[in-house]
Amino acid sequence: MAMSKISLRKCNGILSISSFHISYSYFSSYSRSSKVKGRVVLNFEKLKCLDDAVTLFHQMVRMKPLPSVVDFSKLFKTMTSMKHYSPVLSLFRQMRKLGIPIDGFILNSVINSYCLMHRADFGFSVLPIYLKNGIPFNNVTFTTLIRGIFAENKVKDAVELFKKLVREKICVPDEIMYATVMSGLSKRGHTQKTLSLLRLMEQGNTQPDIYMYNIVIDALCKDGNLDAAINILNEMKQKGIHPDILTYNSLIDGLCKLGQWEKVKTLFSEMVNLNMYPDVRTFTILTDGLCKEGKVEDAEEVMKHMVEKGVEPNVITYNVIMDGYCLRGQLDRARRIFDILIDKGIEPDIFSYNILINGYCKKKKLSKAMQLFREISKKGSKPNIVTYNTILQGLFEVGRIGVAKQLFVEMVSTGPVPNLSIYHTLLDGYFKYRLVEEAMSLFNKLEGKKENIDITSYNIIINGLSKNGELDKAHAIFQKLSSIGLLPDVRIYTTMITGFCLQGLLDEAKDMLRKMEGNNCLPDNVTYNVIVQGYLRCRKINEMVTFMKEMTGRGFSFDTTTTELLVNAISENPSVVDMLPELHAEIKK
DNA sequence: ATAGGGTTAG
Numbered sequence: 001m002a003m004s005k006i007s008l009r010k011c012n013g014i015l016s017i018s019s020f021h022i023s024y025s026y027f028s029s030y031s032r033s034s035k036v037k038g039r040v041v042l043n044f045e046k047l048k049c050l051d052d053a054v055t056l057f058h059q060m061v062r063m064k065p066l067p068s069v070v071d072f073s074k075l076f077k078t079m080t081s082m083k084h085y086s087p088v089l090s091l092f093r094q095m096r097k098l099g100i101p102i103d104g105f106i107l108n109s110v111i112n113s114y115c116l117m118h119r120a121d122f123g124f125s126v127l128p129i130y131l132k133n134g135i136p137f138n139n140v141t142f143t144t145l146i147r148g149i150f151a152e153n154k155v156k157d158a159v160e161l162f163k164k165l166v167r168e169k170i171c172v173p174d175e176i177m178y179a180t181v182m183s184g185l186s187k188r189g190h191t192q193k194t195l196s197l198l199r200l201m202e203q204g205n206t207q208p209d210i211y212m213y214n215i216v217i218d219a220l221c222k223d224g225n226l227d228a229a230i231n232i233l234n235e236m237k238q239k240g241i242h243p244d245i246l247t248y249n250s251l252i253d254g255l256c257k258l259g260q261w262e263k264v265k266t267l268f269s270e271m272v273n274l275n276m277y278p279d280v281r282t283f284t285i286l287t288d289g290l291c292k293e294g295k296v297e298d299a300e301e302v303m304k305h306m307v308e309k310g311v312e313p314n315v316i317t318y319n320v321i322m323d324g325y326c327l328r329g330q331l332d333r334a335r336r337i338f339d340i341l342i343d344k345g346i347e348p349d350i351f352s353y354n355i356l357i358n359g360y361c362k363k364k365k366l367s368k369a370m371q372l373f374r375e376i377s378k379k380g381s382k383p384n385i386v387t388y389n390t391i392l393q394g395l396f397e398v399g400r401i402g403v404a405k406q407l408f409v410e411m412v413s414t415g416p417v418p419n420l421s422i423y424h425t426l427l428d429g430y431f432k433y434r435l436v437e438e439a440m441s442l443f444n445k446l447e448g449k450k451e452n453i454d455i456t457s458y459n460i461i462i463n464g465l466s467k468n469g470e471l472d473k474a475h476a477i478f479q480k481l482s483s484i485g486l487l488p489d490v491r492i493y494t495t496m497i498t499g500f501c502l503q504g505l506l507d508e509a510k511d512m513l514r515k516m517e518g519n520n521c522l523p524d525n526v527t528y529n530v531i532v533q534g535y536l537r538c539r540k541i542n543e544m545v546t547f548m549k550e551m552t553g554r555g556f557s558f559d560t561t562t563t564e565l566l567v568n569a570i571s572e573n574p575s576v577v578d579m580l581p582e583l584h585a586e587i588k589k
Numbered sequence: 590a591t592a593g594g595g596t597t598a599g
Contacts, residue, residue, distance in 0.1 A: 068590085068591090069591075070590050070591045071590095071591080072591085073590090073591035073592065074590085074591055075591095076591090076592085077591070077592070080592095103591085103592095104592080105591045105592045106591080106592080107592085108591095108592040108593070109591085109592055110592095111592090111593095112592070112593070115593095138592090138593095139593075140592050140593045141592085141593085142593090143592095143593040143594075144592075144593050145593095146593090147593070147594080174593095175594080176593060176594045177593080177594085178594090179594045179595065180593070180594050182594090182595090183594065183595065186595095210595085211594065211595050212594095212595085213595095214595050214596070215594090215595055215596095218595075218596065244596095245596085246595065246596045247596085248596095249596050249597070250595095250596060250597095253596080253597070280597085281596065281597045282597090284597055284598070285596090285597060285598095287598095288597075288598065315598085316597060316598045317597095317598085318598095319598050319599075320597085320598055323598075323599070349598090350599085351598055351599050352598095352599090353599095354599045355598085355599055357599095358599070384599095386599055387599090390599085
């Protein structure tokens with residue numbers, strides 16, 4: 001049987017079949033030729049860009065005999081992995097028009113493309129095509145849809161579909177479907193539901209495997225629930241399911257974040273004893289844990305150690321170290337690390353830039369930050385939403401409003417689509433510089449598109465208005481919150497209380513505190529400090545003492561500002577001390 | 590033969 005190997009070279013329209021180079025015109029006659037028989041082997045790995053894929057598709061549909069549906073599936077898969085989702089759909093439409101046979105594999109691919117475009121609804125609209133063509137649905141079809149629904153954060157819908165499939169016996173969920181549901185739940189913070197599903201599986205016919213255990217353990221670790229995570233670890237061991245490097249990496253990460261270094265050591269030795277070698281992620285987790293505690297030197301030791309063990313640090317390892325130095329304000333050190341990374345031939349990624357830019361912004365070195373910002377595009381990369389947010393915050397911080405506005409305009413025209421964080425930065429910035437009208441006009445625009453606003457946005461507005469002498473307006477907005485279905489949270493109550501205190505309206509502040517408790521929203525440390533500060537500033541010591549007792553009774557304490565105000569009040573009028581027997585020892589210090 | 594799943598960094 002004659003077999004020809006066809007590959008596409010770059011986008012230049014030249015095909016090579018075996019060792020021959022032929023042009024399109026030749027190829028056309030080839031495809032008309034009835035002499036060529038047997039299967040044509042298409043090489044999809046050589047496809048470099050969308051054009052390659054589309055060109056190949058057009059060649060494929062002209063081939064006689066037509067390539068098998070398997071080849072079309074492979075082409076779609078290649079395109080999907082290049083993130084060209086919508087072209088997959090247009091090619092699929094062309095296949096349908098040309099009457100090219102389809103199967104369940106290709107339909108699942110089409111659904112996956114829709115899902116990856118965050119259009120699971122269109123994914124569902126593919127289902128009738130299965131029915132019309134007598135193609136059965138299978139677990140892949142539904143798993144793909146469930147994953148797509150989760151990707152749109154529609155947790156309830158995803159779970160409902162899964163339950164319906166089980167309840168109505170439309171399919172028998174396999175390991176992958178369970179893992180997909182569990183991963184979808186765990187990534188969105190539903191750890192208990194994830195755990196419940198694991199328990200449900202244990203009772204059924206499909207036993208959980210290492211994947212499910214890893215998902216559950218990782219979710220528990222991310223919640224800081226290490227005791228539960230370690231219990232699950234022991235359970236799986238007992239069942240004869242061996243933990244793998246992912247299990248250990250999740251656990252070590254959780255323990256590092258809790259600062260439980262002794263337990264980190266124990267688990268680290270345990271994995272080594274099991275002949276499981278710590279990988280670049282393990283070491284990066286340790287590096288990160290140390291950096292977050294300010295122990296960057298120790299982190300650098302870990303990096304040396306890993307190199308000795310033959311594990312090469314990657315860009316993330318270096319990023320973690322850079323961030324460690326930035327957190328300590330050692331920008332020069334961070335910039336060395338950056339240069340070392342480049343020296344080693346490792347490409348800095350957008351995180352590397354964001355870390356350094358953030359470091360410079362925190363030090364108010366905006367020209368350095370901007371310089372790096374411009375470098376990103378020159379190096380062929382693109383600033384992302386975090387980059388813009390960091391720079392915008394930095395610019396507002398140093399009062400360069402004009403440049404900030406310019407940058408925002410630039411972002412709207414060429415950058416990533418602004419998200420809520422960006423708008424919050426702008427609103428905060430405008431209020432900070434008393435640009436109340438600008439802030440409010442932006443806010444009104446955002447309010448028009450309801451999905452673009454949340455309780456934090458209102459917090460910024462209420463805070464901004466009350467700090468700019470518009471307490472009444474702030475209060476009015478606060479009062480309409482419940483009518484638009486937003487429940488005030490502790491932060492927003494505290495903002496209102498702060499506003500009242502700043503105007504010396506202490507009765508209103510007190511009423512608000514009682515009101516929040518009535519609404520089952522308990523004041524926190526900040527709330528109490530704010531109200532105590534209000535009374536201290538007005539030298540209303542008796543009332544202050546009432547709240548002081550209340551807050552200490554609830555386990556809260558004075559912050560530095562409150563303490564300072566108290567010290568001032570005492571130095572002004574030493575008899576204040578007599579009213580504070582509980583604090584005598586503290587005050588003497 | 591071709592379609593769906595788990596870990597680290599801002």
